[in-house]
Amino acid sequence: MPQRKCAQKRLRVDKTKALHNLQLKSDLKKEIKGLRSLIAQGKLDEAKEKIKVAFAKLDRAAAKGIIHKNTAARRKSTLSLKLSKKA
Numbered sequence: 001m002p003q004r005k006c007a008q009k010r011l012r013v014d015k016t017k018a019l020h021n022l023q024l025k026s027d028l029k030k031e032i033k034g035l036r037s038l039i040a041q042g043k044l045d046e047a048k049e050k051i052k053v054a055f056a057k058l059d060r061a062a063a064k065g066i067i068h069k070n071t072a073a074r075r076k077s078t079l080s081l082k083l084s085k086k087a
Contacts, residue, residue: 021066028057028067032075039082047083054079 002008031054038047055076062072 021064024061024064024066028061031057032079035079036082039079039086042086044083044087047086051079051083 002011031050035047035050035054038044038050058067058072058076061067062069
C-alpha cells in the first residue's frame with residue numbers, strides 16, 4: 001500500500017482508468033463480433049452501416065492508446081476484406 005498521499009491518489013486514478021479502458025475494449029469487441037455475425041449471416045446492408053461504427057470505435061481506441069494503431073488498421077482491413085468478399 002502506498003504511503004504518500006500522491007501515490008495513494010495515483011493508485012485510485014490508475015484503477016479508474018483501467019476500468020474505463022476495459023469497458024471501451026469490451027465495447028469494441030462486442031461491436032466487431034456483431035459485425036462479423038452480420039457478415040456471416042449475409043445481411044450486407046446492415047453490415048455496411050455497422051462497419052462505419054466499428055471503424056470509428058477502432059480509430060478512437062487507437063487514438064486513446066487502448067490498442068495499437070497498427071492493430072486497429074489490421075482489424076479494419078480484415079473486416080473490410082470479409083465484407084467485400086461476401087458482397
